[in-house]
Amino acid sequence: MEIKKFNEKMIGDVVRLWNESVVPYSIYAEFTEESFKDKFINNPFYDNDGSCVVEEAGKIIAFGNATYNNNGLDVEKTPGYITCIAVDKAYWRQGIGTKILHYLEEFLMSKGKILVRNFFGNPINLKWYVPGYSKHEHAGAPAVEINSPYYFLLMANGYNINGQQDAYHIDLTKYQMPQKVIDKINENEKDGYTITIYDEKIHYGFDELFDALGSEGWRQAIKNNLAKEKPLPILIVQKDGEILGFTGPINNEPSGRAFLAGVAIHPKAQARGLGKTMFCSLCQKSKENGSTFMTLFTGSDNKARNIYLYAGLRVVRSFAVMRKDLK
Ligand SMILES: CC(C)(COP(=O)(O)OP(=O)(O)OC[C@H]1O[C@@H](n2cnc3c(N)ncnc32)[C@H](O)[C@@H]1OP(=O)(O)O)[C@@H](O)C(=O)NCCC(=O)NCCS
Numbered sequence: 309m310e311i312k313k314f315n316e317k318m319i320g321d322v323v324r325l326w327n328e329s330v331v332p333y334s335i336y337a338e339f340t341e342e343s344f345k346d347k348f349i350n351n352p353f354y355d356n357d358g359s360c361v362v363e364e365a366g367k368i369i370a371f372g373n374a375t376y377n378n379n380g381l382d383v384e385k386t387p388g389y390i391t392c393i394a395v396d397k398a399y400w401r402q403g404i405g406t407k408i409l410h411y412l413e414e415f416l417m418s419k420g421k422i423l424v425r426n427f428f429g430n431p432i433n434l435k436w437y438v439p440g441y442s443k444h445e446h447a448g449a450p451a452v453e454i455n456s457p458y459y460f461l462l463m464a465n466g467y468n469i470n471g472q473q474d475a476y477h478i479d480l481t482k483y484q485m486p487q488k489v490i491d492k493i494n495e496n497e498k499d500g501y502t503i504t505i506y507d508e509k510i511h512y513g514f515d516e517l518f519d520a521l522g523s524e525g526w527r528q529a530i531k532n533n534l535a536k537e538k539p540l541p542i543l544i545v546q547k548d549g550e551i552l553g554f555t556g557p558i559n560n561e562p563s564g565r566a567f568l569a570g571v572a573i574h575p576k577a578q579a580r581g582l583g584k585t586m587f588c589s590l591c592q593k594s595k596e597n598g599s600t601f602m603t604l605f606t607g608s609d610n611k612a613r614n615i616y617l618y619a620g621l622r623v624v625r626s627f628a629v630m631r632k633d634l635k
Contacts (some may be wrong), residue, residue, distance in 0.1 A: 309404075311411055314359035314371065319344055321368040322361065323393075329397040335453060335625060336392075337435040337445060353377050353431035358415045362395075362404055368397040370404050374412035376419055377431045387423045387631070388416030389430035393458065405461045411552070417634050425470065427451040427629040428605075438477045438603060438624050445563045450475055450605040451627035462630050472608035476621040479601060480566060480595040483620070489588045492581045501552070501582060503589045506542040507533075513551040521572050524609040526554075529569040533557050543590050545573065545582045552577040555590045558597055566594030566602040571615060586616045591619055 323339045331338050339347070343487070348354050353375050362370035373391040376383075390412050395404045416424060433448030450473035452459050493503060518527035533539050540557035552574040559567035568590070573583045594602060602621070606612055 310363050311407060312361055312363055314356065314361050314373075316349065316631045318361055318368055319349075323525060325368060325371060325396055326394055330392075330394045330613070332396065334456060334458070335436040335439060336449070337437055347434070348373065348432060351375075351432050351588050355419075357418075358412065360408060360411050362401070362408065369399050370408055372408035372412050373432065374415050375430060375432050376416060376421055377429075383420035383631050384422050384426065386421075387425035387429070388419065388421035388634075389432075390424060390426055390462075391430055392434060393461065401459070405457075406465060409461065409465055413632075413634060423631060423633055424467070425473075425631045426467070427473070427627075438475075438601075440624075441477070441479065443563065444477065444479075444601045444603065445565065446475065446603040446605070449627065450631045454626045454628050456575045459628060459630075462632075464519075465632070467630040467632045469628045470631040473605050474608050474613070474623045474626045474630060475603060475605040475625045475627065476613075476616045477603050477624045478591065478601060478619065478621040479486065480591060481600050483591050485588055485592050486557045489585055493585050493589075496580055496582060496585065498528045499580075501545055501577065501580065502548045503543065503545055503582075503586050505572050506544045506551070506554070511544060511549055511551050514554070517551050517554070517572070517574050520574050520576075523572070524571075526570050526572060530554065530557075533569075540567075541593075543586060543593060545577065545586055553582055553586055555586050556593075558590065560594070562596050564598070564600035566590070566597070566599035568602065568604050571612060583612075583615050587615050588619045 319341050323341050324345050327338050330336050334416050358374040360372050361368045370394040375391055376388040379386050393405050393408045428448055428450050435447055514530055518522055526567040540559045541552055543556045544551050545553035555571040561567055571587050
């Protein structure tokens with residue numbers, strides 16, 4: 309049994325290993341040779357020294373990858389990431405996963421990393437499917453699926469839990485706005501708060517909203533959308549023209565997933581049910597726009613979870629952010 313550096317001639321064997329020994333036993337999506345190349349080799353953060361395989365009698369029986377993003381900072385300021393470890397099902401529980409993990413940790417240490425964190429900050433983030441639905445996909449795994457073999461492998465090797473991310477899902481084909489939501493919308497309308505599509509000729513105040521929320525990420529997401537030749541429609545809450553909340557933009561991804569950049573209400577308009585009802589309106593509009601489902605994830609203690617649960621989304625998988633100090 310030999311641990312070797314990965315090379316591109318091995319792609320076919322690694323893809324077969326993945327599809328036979330990972331996909332049926334986990335939430336992860338399948339690869340084709342093309343999509344594997346796109347995800348790993350063509351990723352600007354891919355470093356071939358961080359990819360390895362295990363060979364037994366000329367057959368590839370395991371694969372692993374680790375990566376990092378220094379983000380322009382001192383190497384010790386940002387973590388390394390273990391992207392994945394896959395072992396041929398016939399060879400599980402023989403210490404091969406551990407062997408690969410140690411190899412990848414050595415690689416990260418050779419790059420000056422003193423910490424590993426496994427979560428969505430990894431620039432090589434793997435697609436997964438919501439169990440029980442046909443191809444309801446989410447583009448990146450939030451962290452390590454709790455109680456999966458991978459979780460226990462990391463636990464057995466000194467990793468610790470450093471936060472929980474919950475993945476939420478709703479089947480939009482059956483979505484119907486409940487009467488209590490319609491009543492709440494009408495109640496807020498009487499006070500001048502309406503949920504509508506942003507129109508630059510009428511509405512103002514995105515910058516003030518993002519200042520009040522302290523979110524540069526949302527500011528940038530909305531700015532990028534509005535800079536497009538054909539911006540996607542953004543759902544907002546407004547009163548007398550002032551923007552007091554946003555969600556969306558409304559966009560149907562090729563998989564049928566409804567896109568979501570965020571959901572937020574200005575502090576001065578909070579606690580009126582506007583976040584909940586605006587998000588329900590997004591579900592309705594997304595369905596009308598052809599989306600069949602929505603997925604999202606958020607920290608288990610994020611108060612936005614009440615909005616998602618109110619709209620009928622359910623937690624379908626929980627993920628542990630895992631970390632280990634390397635020195
Ligand atoms: C996760 C995986 C890589 C583990 O590989 P492995 O070679 O079986 O791991 P090891 O033999 O080194 O296991 C080391 C320890 O991890 C723990 N562990 C591994 N698999 C486990 C499982 N299914 N249940 C409980 N504990 C497990 C055990 O403590 C084990 O030690 P032990 O066998 O002495 O009890 C393998 O199950 C796999 O390929 N799974 C599918 C791929 C996947 O989902 N990968 C993660 C996402 S990329």
